[in-house]
Every structure is written in C-alpha cells, then in structure tokens.
Amino acid sequence: MTNVSQNNVDGLPSAGAESSGLEKMPVVSVVIPAYNAAGSIKRALDSVFSQTYGSFEVIVVNDGSPDTEQLESAISAYSDRVRYLKQENRGPGGARNAGILAALGKYVAFLDSDDTWLPGHLSQQIAMLNADSSLDLVYADSVLMRDGKWITTAFASEPQHPPVTFEKLLTEECTIGTSSTVTLRRAVIDAGLFDERFRCCEDFDLWLRMAFRGARMEYHSAPHLLHNLWAGSLSSNGLTMKRARIEVYKKAVATLPVSSAQRALIHRLIARNEAECYSDLTKLFLRAREYPKALDAARRASTIKRGWRMWLAVSGLRTWPWAFRFCHIAYEWILKFTYRVRRRAIQTPATNSGVQFSRLSRPTLTKPDGQEQHPRRNQCLSA
Numbered sequence: 001m002t003n004v005s006q007n008n009v010d011g012l013p014s015a016g017a018e019s020s021g022l023e024k025m026p027v028v029s030v031v032i033p034a035y036n037a038a039g040s041i042k043r044a045l046d047s048v049f050s051q052t053y054g055s056f057e058v059i060v061v062n063d064g065s066p067d068t069e070q071l072e073s074a075i076s077a078y079s080d081r082v083r084y085l086k087q088e089n090r091g092p093g094g095a096r097n098a099g100i101l102a103a104l105g106k107y108v109a110f111l112d113s114d115d116t117w118l119p120g121h122l123s124q125q126i127a128m129l130n131a132d133s134s135l136d137l138v139y140a141d142s143v144l145m146r147d148g149k150w151i152t153t154a155f156a157s158e159p160q161h162p163p164v165t166f167e168k169l170l171t172e173e174c175t176i177g178t179s180s181t182v183t184l185r186r187a188v189i190d191a192g193l194f195d196e197r198f199r200c201c202e203d204f205d206l207w208l209r210m211a212f213r214g215a216r217m218e219y220h221s222a223p224h225l226l227h228n229l230w231a232g233s234l235s236s237n238g239l240t241m242k243r244a245r246i247e248v249y250k251k252a253v254a255t256l257p258v259s260s261a262q263r264a265l266i267h268r269l270i271a272r273n274e275a276e277c278y279s280d281l282t283k284l285f286l287r288a289r290e291y292p293k294a295l296d297a298a299r300r301a302s303t304i305k306r307g308w309r310m311w312l313a314v315s316g317l318r319t320w321p322w323a324f325r326f327c328h329i330a331y332e333w334i335l336k337f338t339y340r341v342r343r344r345a346i347q348t349p350a351t352n353s354g355v356q357f358s359r360l361s362r363p364t365l366t367k368p369d370g371q372e373q374h375p376r377r378n379q380c381l382s383a
Contacts, residue, residue: 025105026056026057026104026105027055027056027105027106027107027126028053028055028056028057028105028106028107028109028122028126029056029057029059029099029100029103029104029105029107029108029109029185030048030056030057030058030059030108030109030110030111031059031061031096031103031108031109031110031111032044032045032048032058032059032061032099032111032112033061033063033092033095033096033112033113034061034062034063034065034071034113035063035065035089035092035095035113036065036066036067037065037067037071037113037114038065038067038070038071038073039070039074040113040114040228041060041071041074041075041113042074042075042077043116044112044113044114044115044116045058045060045075045078046116047111047116047117047118047119047225049078049081050117050119051117051119051120051121051122051123052119052120052122052123053122053126056105056122057083057103057104057105058081058082058083059083059084059085059099059102059103060075060082060083060084060085061085061086061087061095061096061098061099062084062085062086062087063087063089063090063091063092063094063095064088064089064090072084083102085098085102090196091196091199091202092112092194092199092200092202092203093193093195093196093198093202093203093206094194094196096110096194096202097193097194097196100185100189100193101189101193103185105185106186107126107129107182107183107184107185108182108183108184108185108188109122109182109183110178110179110181111179112178112179114228115142115179115225115227115228116225116226117179117224117225118225118226121140121180121224121225122182124140124220124222124224125138125140125220125224128218128220129182132216132218134216135216135217135218136184136187136210136215136217137181137182137183137184137187137215137216137217137218138181138182138183138217138218138219139176139177139180139181139182139220140177140220140221140222140223140224140225141154141155141177141180141219141220141221141222141223141224142154142179142180142223142224142225142226142227143223143225143226143227144157144229145226145227145228145229146228146229151229153223154175154177154223158172160173160174160175160221161173161174162174162218162219164176164211164216164217164218164219165211166208166211166212166262167262167265169204169207169208169211170208170249170252170262170265170269171265171269174217174219176204176217176219177225177227178203179225179227180224180225183210187210187215188206190213191206191209191210191213191215192206192209193206194206195251198244198247198248200240200241201241201244201245201247201248204245204248205248205251205252208248208252208256209256212252212258238280239277239281239284242273242276242277242280243273243277245269245273246270246273246274249269249270249273250270252266253266253267271304272304275301275304275305276301276305278297278300278304279297279298279301279305279310281293281297282294282297282298282313282317283328285297286321286324286325287325287329291317291321291322294317295314295317295318295321298310298313298314298317299314301313302314
C-alpha cells in the first residue's frame with residue numbers, strides 16, 4: 001500500500017492526533033477524499049462544522065490532486081480543526097482507506113467533497129447507532145441537486161425495501177449513499193476496507209462484503225444531505241456504472257462463498273446489466289451514425305433481453321437506420337421535454353443547506369430514457 005505523508009503544508013496540521021487540536025478521542029471520524037476539490041471543499045467542511053453533534057474529527061485526504069495548491073489554500077482556514085493527509089493518487093477507495101486507517105473514532109462517517117450534510121446528520125445517525133448496539137452501519141436519504149436546483153430525493157427514485165441484506169443490496173432494493181453513511185470503523189477494517197482496484201463502485205463492493213459477513217445495516221428515511229449530480233462525472237455515466245457493477249458482481253461470485261441461490265441471482269444480475277450495456281451502446285452508436293456498430297450492439301442486447309423494443313431496434317437498424325435514428329432522437333427529445341416540465345412542476349424553493357428534513361416531499365421523476373432518475377449510485381462503476 002502506498003505510503004501516506006502526514007504533512008505540514010503552509011501551516012496545515014499533520015495527521016497526528018497531537019496536532020489535531022483534539023482534547024479527547026472523538027466518537028466519529030469524518031473522512032473526506034479530495035481530488036480536484038478546491039472549489040467545493042469549503043462548502044463540505046462548513047456543513048461538517050455546522051453539525052449539532054460535536055464529538056468528531058475531520059480528516060481530509062488529498063488524493064494526489066492536481067489542484068493541491070488551491071486545495072490547501074481553501075482548507076487553511078480550518079487548519080486547527082482538520083487533519084490533513086496527502087498521498088499519491090489511489091482513487092476514492094484508496095483515499096478513504098487512508099482516512100480510515102488514520103481515524104481515531106469508533107465510527108467513520110464518509111463525505112464526498114462536493115456533497116454537503118444537513119445540520120442534524122451526525123446526531124441522528126449516532127442516535128440510531130446508540131439505540132441499537134447491534135448495528136454496524138447506518139445511512140440515509142439524500143436530496144439530489146443539479147446546477148444548484150433540487151431535483152428529487154434518492155429514496156424517491158430508489159425506494160428502500162427493508163431489511164437491508166446482502167441479496168437486497170445485490171438487487172438494489174436497498175441502496176447505500178456513501179456520503180450519508182456512518183459505520184463502525186472496525187467493521188470496515190474487518191471486511192477488508194475498500195478495494196482500490198475499483199475507481200468507482202468501490203463502495204458498493206464494500207457494502208456487499210460487509211453484509212455478507214453479517215453486518216447489520218439500517219437507514220433513516222429522511223434526507224440528511226445534498227448530493228450534487230455533475231455532468232460528466234463517473235456517477236452520471238450510466239454505461240460506466242453498469243460495466244463496473246458487472247465487475248463487482250463477478251468479484252462477489254468469485255470470492256465469496258455464496259449459496260447456489262445467491263450465485264444464480266448474481267448471474268441473472270450480470271446478464272441484465274450486460275443487456276443494458278448493449279442497449280446503451282446501441283443508443284451511443286446510433287447518435288454517432290455508426291449504424292453497423294449500433295446494429296451489432298442491438299443484436300447482442302436482444303439475445304439477452306428479449307422484447308418488442310429490442311426487436312424494433314434491430315429491425316429498424318437493419319432496414320432503415322437513418323429513419324430509425326430520426327425517430328429515436330425525436331422520441332428522446334419528447335421525453336426530455338416532458339421530464340423538464342414535470343421537474344419544474346414539483347420544484348421547491350428548498351435548494352440550499354437550510355433545507356429541513358421534514359420539508360422534503362418525494363416525487364418520482366422519469367429520466368429521458370424512461371428509467372427512474374437516481375444518484376451516483378453509492379455504487380459507481382469503472383469503465
């Protein structure tokens with residue numbers, strides 16, 4: 001594992017407990033990975049220091065960020081309250097692992113540098129953990145934001161179906177948002193930490209391993225944070241997400257002593273995601289007027305996922321590809337227009353960190369491709 005430097009940079013404290021300003025051991029260690037985060041880290045840190053719960057430390061992990069100078073300038077105002085780690089780039093899993101291993105708290109709370117917590121997040125999560133000593137991990141709903149505007153909530157688009165189990169995590173009937181998660185540090189370490197081979201979906205992989213080991217998980221149904229959806233990010237790339245999810249499924253079936261029923265379930269999920277990948281490739285090639293490639297992808301999808309839509313796609317691409325492309329683009333435009341109209345109709349003024357838990361309704365929106373809108377699934381994917 002790559003060594004992590006515990007730096008004093010421009011007055012920033014090292015990662016040692018003696019330089020963190022802590023008079024006693026914190027209950028919670030807040031771990032914030034930072035990569036190209038200079039423009040957002042201040043909002044994230046402000047949301048942490050606005051928590052109504054007070055027994056925590058903050059660990060910012062500079063994951064080989066190209067904006068290191070700006071990042072260190074941004075966090076210098078918090079130098080007496082933040083432990084700062086600096087390392088070569090290892091991805092989000094490697095950055096979180098460094099923070100976990102340096103953590104002093106019994107619990108670890110994760111926060112991505114472009115997300116912000118609502119003030120009651122830690123107090124409610126710790127209260128849930130204290131109320132049931134058998135719990136290993138708790139998470140919560142989140143408000144999904146794009147361009148500063150409220151879209152919907154994570155649980156509105158992905159309803160949770162308790163109890164949280166290995167199987168329900170596999171099928172995404174339960175979906176854990178990483179920035180909402182507070183978990184026992186020891187449970188994460190015992191499960192093997194984040195797999196640094198995954199640059200995305202590393203959290204999904206960890207939750208599966210924890211659940212398979214018997215970790216008990218529960219969630220708050222109220223939103224605890226504002227989660228930003230950025231165009232071009234890994235979490236906004238559906239094809240990348242599906243590909244990485246497949247790799248996590250393959251790892252699970254290869255490395256965990258799953259039952260025959262669980263193995264069959266995982267293979268079905270792999271097949272479903274492969275079909276969806278080919279469907280996405282069909283659309284990408286169609287938009288680019290690469291008709292032979294689009295036809296090949298559509299045929300591959302149809303062998304896995306049979307239905308009238310795939311039949312129509314194959315037939316259209318085989319006979320009138322240019323006309324099929326025109327109809328497809330028109331159909332997507334109508335869906336996007338309808339989506340924008342519906343989003344404006346449900347838009348609320350609650351678009352900043354002043355949002356209160358009880359003020360959020362949960363409308364379900366439909367994405368332009370006909371699927372439900374959802375966040376970075378806490379479970380990102382690598383291409």
